[in-house]
Amino acid sequence: MTVAATYNLRQCTGGFSLLVLLLTGCGGTPAETVPDASPIPPGAASVAPAPTLPAPRQRGVLTIESPLEDARVKGGGDIRIALYLVDHHGLHVEGATVQAALWTPSGDWFANLPCTDAGRGRYLSDHVTLPLRGAGGTWHLRGKATWNAGQSAEAEGTFEAKPSVSEVYQDRYGFWIEHPRIFGLGTGFYNLSQSGGLHFEDWLHDDGSGYVILDNYRYDAMGVTFAALEIHWRHADFPADEAAAIAFAQSLAGAGLHHQDPDTPLTKLTAETVTFKGHAAWHVVGRGSEYYVSKAAAEYPVEWLIFPCPGSGWLWSMVLSADREDYMEHLRALQESFECPPANPD
Numbered sequence: 326m327t328v329a330a331t332y333n334l335r336q337c338t339g340g341f342s343l344l345v346l347l348l349t350g351c352g353g354t355p356a357e358t359v360p361d362a363s364p365i366p367p368g369a370a371s372v373a374p375a376p377t378l379p380a381p382r383q384r385g386v387l388t389i390e391s392p393l394e395d396a397r398v399k400g401g402g403d404i405r406i407a408l409y410l411v412d413h414h415g416l417h418v419e420g421a422t423v424q425a426a427l428w429t430p431s432g433d434w435f436a437n438l439p440c441t442d443a444g445r446g447r448y449l450s451d452h453v454t455l456p457l458r459g460a461g462g463t464w465h466l467r468g469k470a471t472w473n474a475g476q477s478a479e480a481e482g483t484f485e486a487k488p489s490v491s492e493v494y495q496d497r498y499g500f501w502i503e504h505p506r507i508f509g510l511g512t513g514f515y516n517l518s519q520s521g522g523l524h525f526e527d528w529l530h531d532d533g534s535g536y537v538i539l540d541n542y543r544y545d546a547m548g549v550t551f552a553a554l555e556i557h558w559r560h561a562d563f564p565a566d567e568a569a570a571i572a573f574a575q576s577l578a579g580a581g582l583h584h585q586d587p588d589t590p591l592t593k594l595t596a597e598t599v600t601f602k603g604h605a606a607w608h609v610v611g612r613g614s615e616y617y618v619s620k621a622a623a624e625y626p627v628e629w630l631i632f633p634c635p636g637s638g639w640l641w642s643m644v645l646s647a648d649r650e651d652y653m654e655h656l657r658a659l660q661e662s663f664e665c666p667p668a669n670p671d
Contacts (some may be wrong), residue, residue: 385412387423387470387478390447394482400460400489401504406438406450408468410478417446421472425450430462430486440468457504461488490525494537497527499637499666502539502556503659528580534559534639536580549615552652554659555581558639563605564631570596570607574629574642581644582613582627589614591627599630602665606632615648626653630660636668 391407398404406425410418423440435456440448448470468480488496491504524542529535535558542551557577564570571594578585585591594611609629628645643663645656
C-alpha cells in the first residue's frame, strides 16, 4: 500500500480518522472526514456571556461651611460643624449618613460627631466645647458622607483656635482658674434688647501684685444680672484673726466689686477659718448693694476666700459676687478649680 502522507494514521478497514490525510489506495478517494460530527450552522456557537461590571461609584461634593479657616474660636468655647452635600449632578443630597471628626493642634483625635440632616443638603453636628488646655493652634476637621449604597464624598479642612482665657492667665500670672461659663450661655451674650457679655480685666502693679476680674453680666432698663469672680495677689501677712480678715476683705473692694454702689458700705461681714487646697484660709461673707442702670440699689451676696500659695510670696484672695444664689453656687464650683502657681525656686 502506497501512502502519500508523512503519517499513516488512517486504517482503511478500521474506519477511523484522527487527522485530515490524503491517501491513495484502500479503494477510496481522498476525503476530509470528522468522525461523528454534525454541521454547526453559522452563529450557533455557544459563547459565555460577558461578566456584569459594577456600576461606577458616583462621587458628590462635601463642603465645610463652618468652622472656616478664619473662625474666631478659643479654648473653652463652643463650635458646631456645618457641612453641605451635593451629588455628582450638583443637586443637594438629603438623607445621607454624615460624620465629622476633629483632631487637636497636637495631632490627637478629639471627637467623632454625627451630623444631622438639616434639609437642602446641610448637615449639622451638636455643639462641642474645645478644651481649656491645649486648644491654641491649628485644628483639623474631616467630614465624610455616604448615601444611595455606594455614593460618597469627603472633605478636609483646618481652623485656628486661640488659647483659652485660663491658659492666657496661667501664662501671665502662673495660677489656673477654669474659664467661667455662667448663665448657661457659654462665653457671653449680646442682642439688641439686652447688653452685656463676658468681661475680663487684669492689672499688674509695679511691685508684681495684681488682680484679675472675670465678670459675666447683662443689663437693661430694669437693672443688671451679673456673676463675677475676682483673683487678687498682694504682699501681705495672713490675717491673724477675724477682725483682720474682715478688714483685708474690705480693702479688696476698691479694685473689684464693679457692681457695688460706691456710696454704700458692705454689710453683715463675718469671717471663719477654713481649709483650702490643704492650707488654712479665711472665708469672709457679707452683703453688697448693687447700683446700676435703674439707679435702684439691691442687695447681693459677696464672699471672700483668703489663702496662701506656698512658695509664691503672695497672699491670695478670691472674691465671688452675684445677684442670684444659683450663680453663687456656680462661682463656688469655679473657685474649686483654682491651682496655685508653681513655687518660686528662690
